[in-house]
Amino acid sequence: MLAHQMAMENPLVEAEMVEATEFPELSxxxxxxxxPQTTINDGAGAVIGAVxxxxxxxxxxxxxxxxx
Amino acid sequence: MTEKLLNDEVAAQVQEVFQDLKGDVEVLFFGKKTDCQxxxxxxxxxxxVTGLSDxxxxxIYDIDDDAELAAQYKVDKAPGLVLTGREGDQSIDYGIRFxxxxxxxxxxxxxxxxxxxxxxxxxxSQETRDFLKDLEKPVHLQVFVTPT
Numbered sequence: 632m633l634a635h636q637m638a639m640e641n642p643l644v645e646a647e648m649v650e651a652t653e654f655p656e657l658s659x660x661x662x663x664x665x666x667p668q669t670t671i672n673d674g675a676g677a678v679i680g681a682v683x684x685x686x687x688x689x690x691x692x693x694x695x696x697x698x699x
Numbered sequence: 700m701t702e703k704l705l706n707d708e709v710a711a712q713v714q715e716v717f718q719d720l721k722g723d724v725e726v727l728f729f730g731k732k733t734d735c736q737x738x739x740x741x742x743x744x745x746x747x748v749t750g751l752s753d754x755x756x757x758x759i760y761d762i763d764d765d766a767e768l769a770a771q772y773k774v775d776k777a778p779g780l781v782l783t784g785r786e787g788d789q790s791i792d793y794g795i796r797f798x799x800x801x802x803x804x805x806x807x808x809x810x811x812x813x814x815x816x817x818x819x820x821x822x823x824s825q826e827t828r829d830f831l832k833d834l835e836k837p838v839h840l841q842v843f844v845t846p847t
Contacts, residue, residue, distance in 0.1 A: 632808045634840040635782075638794035639821040640831035645773065646840040648808065650799025653737060654776060658843055668843045688827050691838055 633687060634669060704740065705747050713810055717752040720817040723785040725756045729769055731777035732761065737800040741778035744800065748809070754817060756785065772796075780809075782816045791819075803846045 634646035651658040651666060661670045661677070669678040669687065676694025678687055705713070728745050730738040742759065749755040762769045762777045772781045776798040784791035793816060801809040815821070821828065 632812060632842065634842050635793075635795045635808075635812050636815065636821040636823050637827070637831055637838075637840065639815070640823065640828050641834050641838075642792075642794065643834050643836065644831060644838045644840070645794035645796065646842065647796040647798055648801070648805060648842050648844060649776075650737075650801075650805070651843045651845050653799040657776075657841075661841070661843065663843045666843055666845050670841045670843070672837070672839050684824060684827055688830060691840075692830070695836060695838070 633682075633684060637687070637691075703747055704744050710747070710751060713748065714751045716810060716814070717754070719814055720752055720754040722817050722819055723754050723756065724813055724816045725758065725783045725785040725790060726813075727758045727760060727768075727772065727774075727781040727783070729760050729762045729765070729772075729774045729777055729779040729781075731763065735777050738778045741780075741800045744802075744806075745780065748813075755813060782812055784816050784819055800846070805844055805846070 632648060638644045638646035649657065651663050661668070661674060665679045667681055671677065671691055671694040675697060676690045678690050726745060726749055728742055730742055745757060749757040760768055762774065762779065772792065774781060774796065778800060780797035780801070782793065782795040784793065795812060795816065797809065
């Protein structure tokens with residue numbers, strides 16, 4: 632899984648696959664509509680669908696820049 | 700004898716793919732005694748999978764009884780899986796977690812991740828590696844999936 636691959640590159644990165652139906656409250660909190668949905672830093676960014684590496688990377692960059 | 704979760708054909712296919720395993724992998728399973736619909740099944744599944752290769756090791760833990768270990772690995776949901784590399788007595792935590800049963804499409808994610816950890820390499824492009832290596836702030840990715 633792409634997110635898991637990214638986690639390997641830095642101890643600061645952690646990637647968790649979450650089976651949405653078993654954790655409905657968490658899924659609801661992140662407004663999970665389509666799967667897969669990748670949420671970054673508790674909602675600072677999000678990507679819906681299976682996306683290529685550079686797309687997820689761009690979204691991570693955006694999420695880190697936007698973080699308050 | 701209780702029936703296996705993986706039928707013979709799938710087990711044989713996975714065992715074949717596991718020929719590619721290089722370094723040792725240790726999986727930590729965290730279950731919960733109550734309120735966990737898929738804990739038993741997930742434990743059984745990961746027992747069967749790790750049983751298909753000598754390079755895969757498995758530790759079975761309880762999120763409450765082993766609360767300190769769960770906290771160390773930041774596991775707060777059960778069933779939970781942690782995939783680590785094992786070099787002798789050293790454990791390499793790559794930050795790879797699963798929450799919930801890895802079934803359907805996620806089963807192949809699990810198999811690929813085990814091979815990934817075993818190879819000790821992310822397989823990502825140099826540009827991605829460079830960016831991630833230079834990170835100074837934490838990045839927590841949560842990938843929500845549903846069983847297909």
